[in-house]
Structures are given as structure tokens and as C-alpha cells.
Amino acid sequence: MTQTFDRTALFTLARDLLTGGGLPPEKAETVAELLIQTDEIGVTTHGISMVSYYLPELAKDLMTKEGTHAVLADNKVTLLWDGNYLPGHWVMTRALDTCMERAAEYGMAAMAIRRSHHIGCLSALTRIAADKGYVCYIATSDPSGQWVAPYGGCEPLLTPNPWAVGYPGRDHPVLIDTCASITTLSxxxxxxxxxxxxxxxxxxxxxxxxxxxxxxxxxxxxxxxxxVGGADHGHKGFAMGLMVEMLTQALAGHGRVEAPTRWGANVFLQVMDPEAFGGREAFVAQVEHLNEACRNSRPIDAARPVRIPGDRAASAASRSTSGGIALPDEVLTRIRTCAAEAGLAFPDPL
Amino acid sequence: MTQTFDRTALFTLARDLLTGGGLPPEKAETVAELLIQTDEIGVTTHGISMVSYYLPELAKDLMTKEGTHAVLADNKVTLLWDGNYLPGHWVMTRALDTCMERAAEYGMAAMAIRRSHHIGCLSALTRIAADKGYVCYIATSDPSGQWVAPYGGCEPLLTPNPWAVGYPGRDHPVLIDTCASITTLSxxxxxxxxxxxxxxxxxxxxxxxxxxxxxxxxxxxxxxxxxVGGADHGHKGFAMGLMVEMLTQALAGHGRVEAPTRWGANVFLQVMDPEAFGGREAFVAQVEHLNEACRNSRPIDAARPVRIPGDRAASAASRSTSGGIALPDEVLTRIRTCAAEAGLAFPDPL
CATH class of the missing domain: 3.30.60.50 (Hypothetical oxidoreductase yiak; domain 3)
Structure with a gap:
């Protein structure tokens, strides 16, 4: 079951919960805005419900409230930041702005980030750059986590290692958002x-x-x-997992060697401007040609036509704009408890 | 069964077969050298045996013999080349040299290539850059091929879409070489x-x-x-396949829209210098920490310890150096026929 809510009411609730947890207003607004955008595209596991996980981290000072990231290296097209365990949505908003600026100037840019806090839904982030015409790749790992075993082994040593790529299509971006394990910890x-x-x-x-x-x-x-690939061909998922750990930890010069024990996110972010390769128009023409061939191809089950990653997000975004944001019961229960504990009113459904 | 051969004898045979097919000496030497390096790391499906596929392409002028690639765009860190269906090993050698030079100067560089001929074994290529301390990513697709259906569909629309990443480890590079389909056309x-x-x-x-x-x-x-993921979770492999088609065709501004009908390769190549992020020493420390944890972890089958991609290639390379290059019977049969048809002597096994 879901109930539908007004965007502004949910944003206000998320922001007020976060400021109530001690996050300064500008940071709280940035985090709240991205959480609501995540609910708008239908990824309600990573939307406003995340506030219930962030508040205890703020209370224990495990999510940093004040200050900013440190720029450890800036070579124009390559950068290294230390996120200082600041809210990941806030760090990533700044990282995206920087990489998009650099990509506009140099054609592409990439950044490794050590010690961010959780960065939320990857496709809510890649979508920001894809909407502006860029190709955006994000991978993340948590060097404090061990949940996935190497292929052929029994001991969990890697995190699920999500990665996402967003890029422009004709009507809406393609939003691939996946990970190196078959399923997620959630x-x-x-x-x-x-x-x-x-x-x-x-x-x-x-x-x-x-x-x-x-x-x-x-x-x-x-x-x-x-x-990914399971017992059958899991060497492919293992390879993908190693690649994500390399991009996010080895390039960042920080990771399992330091053996952090707190919830954190290492990140690799890359932004490319199609204009700096074969041009935006040609890019979108190729993307949409293949997308349409896939969507129009003969489905295995006539009731379930082939979908391109990002199609469902685009439909959800359009429904959210016209009819409000739908939240499932488990999210509502969790966030109602947070609101009650903070003494904040919970908005009425539409 | 395998037989073992002297490196110089195999190189000479490959080169002479290619020059006999009409390829100018400098190009034939470059292709032959990479094919032998591929056999040396044990990927005999993509080594000297490829000559038997390339000779008919040369005979039909479907593999271009003379001239060079065209530089369609050069923005220093991003490039677009037209490979003009020249031998892929030759095109990629030049592309790698260019991207490594640019990465040394700017921290990283990427290139999209349209209309190359077949580029062979990806990890033989990424290994060149990884051996020099770089992170090297290569993806390739063939817009003339349709072998993999989109997830949920019945009609093959994509190629298997190989991708590889090579990066430095302590003793030898990590060489991930995989594809977006469960298995290969070979x-x-x-x-x-x-x-x-x-x-x-x-x-x-x-x-x-x-x-x-x-x-x-x-x-x-x-x-x-x-x-990848099969009937069970093939949406993950489909997403990977779309990403490879985007990187290799959309960024190249050439692909399925043009509907080429000849054997070709679109390529995306990226080279990154760890020195431009968190530094080479820190990079290798993180890589080797995880690699060792994986290799030393408890295996499912005690007789089959966990291997890191690239470990097998390093062992094969070492065996090839000390004892010659081992080629399996099916390769020998194929290449003996080529030699006989060209009137060239076949080397004796060691």
C-alpha cells in the first residue's frame, strides 16, 4: 500500500528532521532536496526514509555536521577529495558541480572521494548530469563493510559495490543503477x-x-x-566488484588498508561531455536508435515489454509531478516515528 | 594437447603470413607482436590463430592494408578517431600510445574509435598500459552484430560487448577481461x-x-x-551491454544507426594515471591489500584457491618466457593450414 504526498510538505519534513538532528540549514536543504528527488523517481528505499538512518549518525557525530570537504588534489581533469564524513548528498552535489564545470571545459573530468558519508541513490545523482547532457558514471564502496565473497571463496570481503551510469536519451535520460552483487544488503x-x-x-x-x-x-x-552471475558465472560479478573497489579506494588512496570501522562511502565520479567526442546530436541518435529497437523488440512475455533503465524512473517522475509523491507503508511507518520523536507534524496524504 | 614453440619462430610466422596477405611490414609486425603477446599470456583463442580469420579479410579488402586512422576530434583529454577498418591491433597500439601520453600530461585521457577492424584480446592491450603504471579501460562492440537479446526480449540486438580493465598490482597487473553476455560467440x-x-x-x-x-x-x-545474470538476473548484464554500446558507439557518433554490414570494432579506451589521484604507491597498496585478502581467503574447494584476474596470465607469461609458447591442437591445425597455403615452413615444436 502507498499513500501520496505533496512535494513541499515532504521536503519541509525531511529538512526539519535533519536540522533538528543538528545539520546546518544549507546542508539539510541539499540533502532533503535529493532525498525527495529520489522518492520522485520511485526509489523509495533511498528517499526520505534514509533520514531514519541519518539521524542516529548525526546524534553520534558519525555524520559530520559542520565544515566542508578537503581538496587533496586538483589537476583540473582529475581530483581527489576527502569528504570528512559529511552528508554524502551534500558532498556529491558539490562534486557533480565541479566535475560538470571541468567536463564543460576539458571534455571530461573524474574525481575520487574518500571518507564521504552515504551518498544515497546513485541514479538520483547521475540524473542531474544526464539531464544537462553529460555522461555520468558513479561507483561507490564502503571500506568498512564485508558482505560479498570473492568468487570461489567463502569469506565475505567486498561490499556490494554499486555503480551507475546516466546519459542523455531523446525524452529522458538512460539511468543504469546496479551493483556487483546479485542483490543488495537492503x-x-x-x-x-x-x-x-x-x-x-x-x-x-x-x-x-x-x-x-x-x-x-x-x-x-x-x-x-x-x-552477479551467482554460483554459475560469479567470476564476472567478482571482477566488477574488484573494479569498483579499485576505482573508489585505490584511486582515492584510502580504503581497506586503513580498515575504517564507521559507515562511510568511497566514491569514483566521472563526467564526460559527448560534445568533446562525436557530438551530442550523434550521441542521442545512437542511444535512441538502440533504445527503440529494444523497446519495440518481441518480448518473452507480451504483458512485460522490454524496458530501458530509466524508463520507469521517468514515468514515476511524471506521476510525482502531476499527482504527488507516493510512499509505501514501510517508509511511512519509519518516517512517522522519526517525526513523532522530533515533535514534528506529519503531513496529511493528498 | 598442446605443443610448445619458440617465440621468435611464431612471431616470424605470424608476420610473414600477414605480409603475405598484403599487409605492409610495419603493420604486420605490430599485429604479429600483439598476437604473440596474447598467446604468451595463455589466451590462445585470440593469439596467432586470429591470422586465419584476418587473411580472408585482407584478401577481400575488408581489413584495410594501407594508410592510417583519421583524427576526427582532438580535445587533448578526449579524442575521436576513425579507424578506417585498419588492423585493430595496429590502431589500438597507436591509440594506447596517444592516451598514455595524454594521461601522463593531464592525469587521464579517453578516446572513442569508430570503424576499427577487430582489436583482439583486450587484456593484451590493457596490460601494456598497466605495466607502465596506468589504469586502462577498454570496451568494444561491433555495430554489425546482433547476438544478445535485451533482458525480457527474444530478439538478439546487441553484441556480447567485451570490456576490460587493467591496473597495476605489486608483482603483476590485475587484468579483468569480461563481457556483458554470459558467454562468448567463440x-x-x-x-x-x-x-x-x-x-x-x-x-x-x-x-x-x-x-x-x-x-x-x-x-x-x-x-x-x-x-550476464541469465534468465534469473539478466537485467544486470543487459545494463552493462547498453553501457558498452553507449561508450563505443554513441560517443563515437557511429554505430547501429549506420547499420554497417562488415566485421568491425567500435572502441572506447580510457587511461588514468593513479599519480593524478591519490598516488601510485597508495594505489598499489590498496589493490594488493584486497588481492591478498582474496587469495588467502578460505576457498569453497581447497583444490581451487581464489584467483585474482591476471594471476593466470602472469603465470602463463612466466612459463612462456622460460619454456616457450604453448599452443593447443585446434590452433595448430588452423595455423598449419594457413602456413601450408602460403607456402611457409611451420616451426618445429621445442
């Missing part, structure tokens, strides 16, 4: 909370057997999430 | 030729059923190779 926790199992063997128990049981991550020896 | 053809089936349902028949039968690609309606 999905594992959802299954554990609801007492259900995965439909496919997407987990690995601590002795190396593929299983549908999400609780293996809480057992001893500790189980893990299988890499 | 493997499909091997199974068809030997009358065998895949161990897992890695193919999709023309009506959308997953199958182990490789012959579906020759049936009507035409079957396809499943994307």
Missing part, C-alpha cells in the same frame, strides 16, 4: 525482517553453498551475498 | 563444432526459453546468448 534485510527467502539461490552460506536463505549473513561462519 | 561456435551443449542454460531460444543448446543461434526465429 533486500537481504527486508527478507530477514519479513521472514521470507529469495526466489533464487542468491546467498552463499559460510561453508560455500548457494542458498535462498538471507539469514546466513548472521550465522557463524558468516555467509555472504553472491556476486 | 564458445558458442566451439560447442556447435564439437556437438556439445553448455553445462548451464546460457542461451535463449527464439521464443524466449533459456537453454543449454548452442545451435539456437542458427535457428528461426534466431536465438541468442543470454546477458
Amino acid at each position: 533486500k537481504v534485510r527486508e527478507h530477514i525482517n519479513s521472514g521470507t527467502e529469495f526466489a533464487h539461490p542468491w546467498m552463499l552460506d559460510g561453508t560455500g553453498h548457494a542458498t535462498t536463505d538471507p539469514t546466513v549473513i548472521n550465522q557463524t561462519p558468516k555467509g555472504s551475498i553472491l556476486p | 564458445k558458442v561456435r566451439e560447442h556447435i563444432n564439437s556437438g556439445t551443449e553448455f553445462a548451464h542454460p546460457w542461451m535463449l531460444d527464439g521464443t524466449g526459453h533459456a537453454t543449454t543448446d548452442p545451435t539456437v543461434i542458427n535457428q528461426t526465429p534466431k536465438g541468442s546468448i543470454l546477458p
Whole structure:
């Protein structure tokens, strides 16, 4: 079940919760705006509901409230920042602005970021650059986490390692947002909370057997999430995971060597201007030619036509604009509790 | 069965076969050298045996013999080349040299290439840059090919879309070399030729059923190779495939819109200098920390410890240096025929 809400009311609630948690107004507004944009594109696992995870981090000073990132290296087209565990949405907004400016000048730019706090929904970020005509790639890992085993091994050593790429299409951007593991830690926790199992063997128990049981991550020896490709061809997902750890930690010169124990995000961000290669018009023509061929191709199930990543986000964004933002019950329960604890009124549904 | 040969003898044979096919000596030497390096790292499917595919292309003037690539755009850190269907190894050697020079100056560089001929084994190419301390990413697609269906669809519309990334480790580079489909067209053809089936349902028949039968690609309606993740989570491989088509064709401003019908390769190449981010020493420290944790982790099967991509290539390279290059029977049969047809002596095994 979902209920629908006015955008401004949700934004105000998110902002007030964050300022109530001690975040200065400018940072709170930036984070709240991106969380609401995330709900608008339908990724409600990473929208306003994240506030319930951020407030305890603010309370424990594990999410930095004041100050700014440090620029550790700036070579014009390559940069290295230290995010100082500041709110990831705020750090990424600045990182995107910088990389888009540089890409406009030099054709492309890339940045490695160490020690950001959680950066939220990747496609809400790549969408900002794609909407302005850029190709935007973001990968992130958390060097404090170990949830995915190397292919052929039993011990979890990597994070799920999400990566996303957004780029312009004819009507709306293509928004690829995926990760190097078959499923995410959120999905594992959802299954554990609801007492259900995965439909496919997407987990690995601590002795190396593929299983549908999400609780293996809480057992001893500790189980893990299988890499993309699973028991069958998981060397491909493992390779992808290694690549994300390299881009986000090795290029950042900070990661598992330092063995941080707090929730954090290492990030690799790259922005490219198609104008600096074969031109924007030619770029969009090629993208849309393939997209249309895919959308119009014969589906396996007539009721489920082929979709391009970003199509669903575009529909959700359009519904949110016309009819308000739909939030599911589990998000509402979580955020209502936050509001009650902060003594803030919860908006009425539309 | 394999037989082992002297490096110089194989190089000379490859070069003489290519010059015999009409390729000028400098180009033939460059292609031959890379083919032998590919055999040296154990990727014998893409080594000297490729000559048997290249000779007919040279004979039909589908692989260009004379002249050079055209520089369509040069913005210092971003470039666009037209490969003019010249031998891909030759084009890529020049592209790598250019991107490494630019990366040394600007921190990173990227190039899109349209209309190259086949570029061979990607990790033989990324290895060149990784050995010099760079991070090197290469993706390639062939806009004339349709072998992989979009996830949820029955019609093959994409190529397998290989991508590779090479980067420095402590003793030898990490060489990730994979693709967006579960398996490759070469493997499909091997199974068809030997009358065998895949161990897992890695193919999709023309009506959308997953199958182990490789012959579906020759049936009507035409079957396809499943994307990474297969019937289960193939949306991840489909997303990867779209990304490779975007990088190689949309950025190059040339691809499926032009509907080429000859064997060709569109390429995206990027080189990054870790020195322009967090530094080379810190880079290698992070890479090797994770690599060692993976190699030393508890394996599922004690007889098969976890390997890092590139470990096998490094062992093969070392064996090739000390004991000569090992070629399997199917390669020997193919290349012996070429030698006989060209009236060239075939070297004796060591």
C-alpha cells in the first residue's frame, strides 16, 4: 500500500528532521532536496526514509555536521577529495558541480572521494548530469563493510559495490543503477525482517553453498551475498566488484588498508561531455536508435515489454509531478516515528 | 594437447603470413607482436590463430592494408578517431600510445574509435598500459552484430560487448577481461563444432526459453546468448551491454544507426594515471591489500584457491618466457593450414 504526498510538505519534513538532528540549514536543504528527488523517481528505499538512518549518525557525530570537504588534489581533469564524513548528498552535489564545470571545459573530468558519508541513490545523482547532457558514471564502496565473497571463496570481503551510469536519451535520460552483487544488503534485510527467502539461490552460506536463505549473513561462519552471475558465472560479478573497489579506494588512496570501522562511502565520479567526442546530436541518435529497437523488440512475455533503465524512473517522475509523491507503508511507518520523536507534524496524504 | 614453440619462430610466422596477405611490414609486425603477446599470456583463442580469420579479410579488402586512422576530434583529454577498418591491433597500439601520453600530461585521457577492424584480446592491450603504471579501460562492440537479446526480449540486438580493465598490482597487473553476455560467440561456435551443449542454460531460444543448446543461434526465429545474470538476473548484464554500446558507439557518433554490414570494432579506451589521484604507491597498496585478502581467503574447494584476474596470465607469461609458447591442437591445425597455403615452413615444436 502507498499513500501520496505533496512535494513541499515532504521536503519541509525531511529538512526539519535533519536540522533538528543538528545539520546546518544549507546542508539539510541539499540533502532533503535529493532525498525527495529520489522518492520522485520511485526509489523509495533511498528517499526520505534514509533520514531514519541519518539521524542516529548525526546524534553520534558519525555524520559530520559542520565544515566542508578537503581538496587533496586538483589537476583540473582529475581530483581527489576527502569528504570528512559529511552528508554524502551534500558532498556529491558539490562534486557533480565541479566535475560538470571541468567536463564543460576539458571534455571530461573524474574525481575520487574518500571518507564521504552515504551518498544515497546513485541514479538520483547521475540524473542531474544526464539531464544537462553529460555522461555520468558513479561507483561507490564502503571500506568498512564485508558482505560479498570473492568468487570461489567463502569469506565475505567486498561490499556490494554499486555503480551507475546516466546519459542523455531523446525524452529522458538512460539511468543504469546496479551493483556487483546479485542483490543488495537492503533486500537481504527486508527478507530477514519479513521472514521470507529469495526466489533464487542468491546467498552463499559460510561453508560455500548457494542458498535462498538471507539469514546466513548472521550465522557463524558468516555467509555472504553472491556476486552477479551467482554460483554459475560469479567470476564476472567478482571482477566488477574488484573494479569498483579499485576505482573508489585505490584511486582515492584510502580504503581497506586503513580498515575504517564507521559507515562511510568511497566514491569514483566521472563526467564526460559527448560534445568533446562525436557530438551530442550523434550521441542521442545512437542511444535512441538502440533504445527503440529494444523497446519495440518481441518480448518473452507480451504483458512485460522490454524496458530501458530509466524508463520507469521517468514515468514515476511524471506521476510525482502531476499527482504527488507516493510512499509505501514501510517508509511511512519509519518516517512517522522519526517525526513523532522530533515533535514534528506529519503531513496529511493528498 | 598442446605443443610448445619458440617465440621468435611464431612471431616470424605470424608476420610473414600477414605480409603475405598484403599487409605492409610495419603493420604486420605490430599485429604479429600483439598476437604473440596474447598467446604468451595463455589466451590462445585470440593469439596467432586470429591470422586465419584476418587473411580472408585482407584478401577481400575488408581489413584495410594501407594508410592510417583519421583524427576526427582532438580535445587533448578526449579524442575521436576513425579507424578506417585498419588492423585493430595496429590502431589500438597507436591509440594506447596517444592516451598514455595524454594521461601522463593531464592525469587521464579517453578516446572513442569508430570503424576499427577487430582489436583482439583486450587484456593484451590493457596490460601494456598497466605495466607502465596506468589504469586502462577498454570496451568494444561491433555495430554489425546482433547476438544478445535485451533482458525480457527474444530478439538478439546487441553484441556480447567485451570490456576490460587493467591496473597495476605489486608483482603483476590485475587484468579483468569480461563481457556483458554470459558467454562468448567463440564458445558458442566451439560447442556447435564439437556437438556439445553448455553445462548451464546460457542461451535463449527464439521464443524466449533459456537453454543449454548452442545451435539456437542458427535457428528461426534466431536465438541468442543470454546477458550476464541469465534468465534469473539478466537485467544486470543487459545494463552493462547498453553501457558498452553507449561508450563505443554513441560517443563515437557511429554505430547501429549506420547499420554497417562488415566485421568491425567500435572502441572506447580510457587511461588514468593513479599519480593524478591519490598516488601510485597508495594505489598499489590498496589493490594488493584486497588481492591478498582474496587469495588467502578460505576457498569453497581447497583444490581451487581464489584467483585474482591476471594471476593466470602472469603465470602463463612466466612459463612462456622460460619454456616457450604453448599452443593447443585446434590452433595448430588452423595455423598449419594457413602456413601450408602460403607456402611457409611451420616451426618445429621445442
